[in-house]
Amino acid sequence: MNENNEKIEEIIEEITEENxxxxxxxxTKEDLDEYVDNFPKEKKxxxxxxxxxxxxxxxxxxxxxxxxxEACKLLLVSDLKEYEEAKISLRDGGxxxxxxxxxxxxxxxxxxxxxxxxxxxxxxxxDLEPIALKDISSGRFTGFIYxxxxxxxxxxxLVYLATEKLGMTLDITKIPAKDEITNVLSYFSTAIxxxxxxxxxxxxxxxxxxxxxxxxxxxxxxxKGNSNxxxxxxxxxxxxxxxxxxxxxxxxxxxxxxxxxxxVVTLKTYEVLFNEQKGKLERILHIEGEKLxxxxxxxxxxxEIRETKELVRAIKDFTSTQMSEEGKLSEKSxxxxxxxxxxxxxxxxxxx
Numbered sequence: 001m002n003e004n005n006e007k008i009e010e011i012i013e014e015i016t017e018e019n020x021x022x023x024x025x026x027x028t029k030e031d032l033d034e035y036v037d038n039f040p041k042e043k044k045x046x047x048x049x050x051x052x053x054x055x056x057x058x059x060x061x062x063x064x065x066x067x068x069x070e071a072c073k074l075l076l077v078s079d080l081k082e083y084e085e086a087k088i089s090l091r092d093g094g095x096x097x098x099x100x101x102x103x104x105x106x107x108x109x110x111x112x113x114x115x116x117x118x119x120x121x122x123x124x125x126x127d128l129e130p131i132a133l134k135d136i137s138s139g140r141f142t143g144f145i146y147x148x149x150x151x152x153x154x155x156x157x158l159v160y161l162a163t164e165k166l167g168m169t170l171d172i173t174k175i176p177a178k179d180e181i182t183n184v185l186s187y188f189s190t191a192i193x194x195x196x197x198x199x200x201x202x203x204x205x206x207x208x209x210x211x212x213x214x215x216x217x218x219x220x221x222x223x224k225g226n227s228n229x230x231x232x233x234x235x236x237x238x239x240x241x242x243x244x245x246x247x248x249x250x251x252x253x254x255x256x257x258x259x260x261x262x263x264v265v266t267l268k269t270y271e272v273l274f275n276e277q278k279g280k281l282e283r284i285l286h287i288e289g290e291k292l293x294x295x296x297x298x299x300x301x302x303x304e305i306r307e308t309k310e311l312v313r314a315i316k317d318f319t320s321t322q323m324s325e326e327g328k329l330s331e332k333s334x335x336x337x338x339x340x341x342x343x344x345x346x347x348x349x350x351x352x
Contacts, residue, residue, distance in 0.1 A: 047225035048138045054232035058239035065243035065250075072253040079260035086267040087319060094274025095315065098308055101281040106294040107309055139224025146220050147213035154212040158205055162187040256329050259337070263318075266341055270315050273347055277308045307347060314343040 162184045163169065176184075181198075188201035188208075284301045291297060294305045318336040323329065 047229045048221075051225070051228035051232035054229075054236045058232070058236040061243050062239050065246040068250055069246055069253070072250050072257070075257055076253055076260075079257055079264075082264050083260055083267075086264045086271075090267045090271045090274070090315070093271040094278045095270070095312065097278045098274050098281060099312055101278065101285060102294075102305065102309060102312065104290050105281065105285060105297065105305055106290075106292055107305065137224070137228075139221045139228075140217075143217040143220035143224070147217040150216040151209040151213035155205060155209045158188070158208060159184055162191075252328050256323075259323075259329055259334065263337060266337065266344065267315075269344055270311065270340075273311060273344065274308075276351075277304070277311065280304050281308060307350070310343050311347060314340040 166183055166187055168180065168183065185198040185201035185205065186196040188204040189195065189197045190201075192204060194200055281304065284297065284304065288297055288301060294302060294309075297305060318333070318340045321330065321333045321336040323333045325331075
């Protein structure tokens, strides 16, 4: 987690004020290639639009990563079900019978042999908490509110200035007289070098207030735009780190899927072999009878017994090996499966 946070902070620090003044500069291209393609440098795009697109991009890649992982999990559930069914079929289809016949023919199971892994669980270790992406606001509403407040304060301040210059004292507890209003408004027309005119003064007062409102609104939206873009880039980087981690999980689950499919095919082949060996052992036992040691049987009979022993040992060694280790495919299970396949191939070569 600390490494991921450090990576995010490093990328965010590279986004200077100059980067935010344009679209997206070279420093962030590695993380935002697709975004830059959608918004060419020669086309000026508002920062809020950029930020909105970045948030949407982050949301999309996170959803795609999570959808892929969910699909992998469902596939894994199907694989595990097929694996359990193949194990049951293997036991019923010849493994248990061969083990029983081998015991009658002087072969004793080794300690712990045949103790299958009871529950196969693949739970990928997830050291990243689910990412919660947040939407952004344009700042227009708050900018409008701030501009209204600023405009009202400006108008109030200008009226107060006019009364001070005119030596007037307004009673705010009651509506000013018409003459007082005329004098105050006319002051603003004379303040800009024009003749005393109430309507011109009212226009000057209104335009001054509107100018202040426009400045406040622009500043607020501009600051929010910079903040949004910075925040959106940070979210996108976090999303990419998150999806990279999810991609690693998917890669691991793909390995498990391939391993499980290989396992099922191997178990089914073993079932066929055990069916065949079962008939051979039954024939040997019927003709030669039970003996204390398997070495007491005829050489050809002993060869069949020995080959069957090796098949039983190999497949039981595999099914008793834990498949998962810290949320990943166990290397021991991979090796055990390979040994089982090697023994299987030896038997097939001997038969053909």
